[in-house]
Amino acid sequence: MSLAVQRVTPQPVPPHARQHMVRMRDGVLLATDVYTPGGDGPVPTVLARLPYDKNSRYVFFDRIAERFTARGYAVVVQDVRGKFRSQGRTLGWTGEVDDGYDTIEWITHQPWSDGIVGMFGDSYYGFTQWSAVSSEHPALRAIVPRVTCTGNGPGIAGYDTGAGPQPLWLEGATYQAQVWVDNDIHEFDLDLTRRPVAAAYEEAFAAIGKRSAGFDLIVAGIPLAPYNGPHPYDARPVPVLHCVGWFDNLGTAHMRDWTELARRPGWSAVQYLLADTIDHENYFLESAPVRPEDDHLADDAALDRMIDRYTGPAADFFDVFLKGTARPESLPRVRWRLGHVGWRTAESWPLPEAVETELHLADPAAATGPVPGGRLGTDPAPAAEAVDWRYDPDDLVPSAAADTFLQLRDHADERATLDRDDVLVFTTPAAETPLDLAGPAHAVLHVESTAPGYDVFVRLLDLAPDGTARLVLRGCAQADRPGELEIALGHTGYRLRPGHRLALLVASSDFPNHLPNSGTAESPWTTTTPKASVQTLRTGPAHPSRLRLTVLPGSGEPR
Known part of the structure; x- marks a missing residue:
């Protein structure tokens, strides 16, 4: 059919x-x-x-x-x-x-x-x-x-965030394939779990009888001016x-x-x-x-x-x-x-009165366990520690929303994702007073991988007293060597209410929003045998992995 x-x-x-x-x-x-x-x-x-x-x-x-x-x-x-x-x-x-x-x-x-x-x-x-x-x-x-x-356009050299190389935004590629074929729009549901991933789009173009030139530029890695x-x-x-x-x-x-x-x-x-x-x-x-x-x-x-x-x-x-x-x-x-x-x-943004604070990732050995996982706090990790997590192309970490254009329509509870054993989770203690986030946020992580190239996805979530976890910010980066990754999570104005905690999730996939990594030198579009890999996060004085937030003074201080 x-x-x-x-x-x-x-x-x-x-x-x-x-x-x-x-x-x-x-x-x-x-x-x-x-x-x-x-x-x-x-x-x-x-x-x-x-x-x-x-x-x-x-x-x-x-x-x-x-x-x-x-x-x-x-x-x-x-x-x-x-x-x-x-x-x-x-x-x-x-x-x-x-x-x-x-x-x-x-x-x-x-x-x-x-x-x-x-x-x-x-x-x-x-x-x-x-x-x-x-x-x-x-x-x-x-x-x-x-x-x-x-x-530039989605997937064609990526939307420029100034944050360096990023995993390819698969939603942007689908947008190109649906909107930019001819005068009309062509709506279809793809099976993006098939391999190679490009074959799913080829099936769509065969059904339409035409191709999207923009999509072909994405797959070829050709930017547009x-x-x-x-x-x-x-x-x-x-x-x-x-x-x-x-x-x-x-x-x-x-x-x-x-x-x-x-x-x-x-x-x-x-x-x-x-x-x-x-x-x-x-x-x-x-x-x-x-x-x-x-x-x-x-x-x-x-x-x-x-x-x-x-x-x-x-x-x-x-x-x-x-x-x-x-x-x-x-x-x-x-x-x-x-x-x-x-x-x-x-009068300006970021607000002149806002202050930058850093929350350090600590106790990483607990980060692969169930919530609360590792610690996220103002005290730097006292000693060098590390934790491994896996990337499995046959068991990809689900995206925060199947369609991020509609992020708030469903505003999904991500608690089940936090409890996966292939993600890292670090949480703050429950807020005693309101904490107001007002400005940019960044995750600064020290990461290495067994793969020649790897992806790191970060989500900042609001973990409610009833256990529900909902997205506040997200960001991602792509790397081909070990070292420090600074991942822009964007700006926000958001109150963490008393009794709630911040949860930082770190993963190696984000599907179906992003194209899964091949784990090899092969193109992720055309590979039929993507490879699993192991990533390592390091913390401590020599590798200070941390979350950098902008907060309003007078609101509750993270601990």
């Missing part, structure tokens, strides 16, 4: 939108919807350029447009080159600089446009915003990139509202953009941060695990509630930088949500 593939085709253009086929400089026509507010006179425009069908419920732009047009903005939504109703070659992360410039230029010549443009949107349509920044069109006055980054203009960091600064999710799978890369631009003259003055306790698909920590009536991907009332929270800050930002009807001082420079507590504001 061949693989079942569901083809997703364009939905109808809403009656309150007008579609235009907008010509790019090479003659390719891009399908572009326009929504205009009532009233007389030209107005500023909010532009989104995306590959997911501008008319689909998944991107719900008919409802988004209602919010922005009610605030006096025209809204333009475009299928990018090679997707849905637009012409051109289907290959993501290419051509967006020029197409962004040409689309903005077209907008400025329309009778409903006052010549001022802002951009808005998530993920890939955050990347198209950065591409438009690279184009340096003078009409682009502000952007609101959400849960995204300036880096996404900007044919300056990198956005080096482009003309425009005001940016970074909308970050503490639980977003691109959160580490997004916060790297924030941090890098904060160092750049010109950019630092026009950056704003909105950091919420959301995942990539805009599920909220306070609703997790999500009930059916709160699932905005399935329930229309939940979608309307979510859209108000989703568009409101962007409209306020555009009122300042597109319309000029509000002053910049009306916007908090940083607005962030402390998980389990609520919203706070600040």
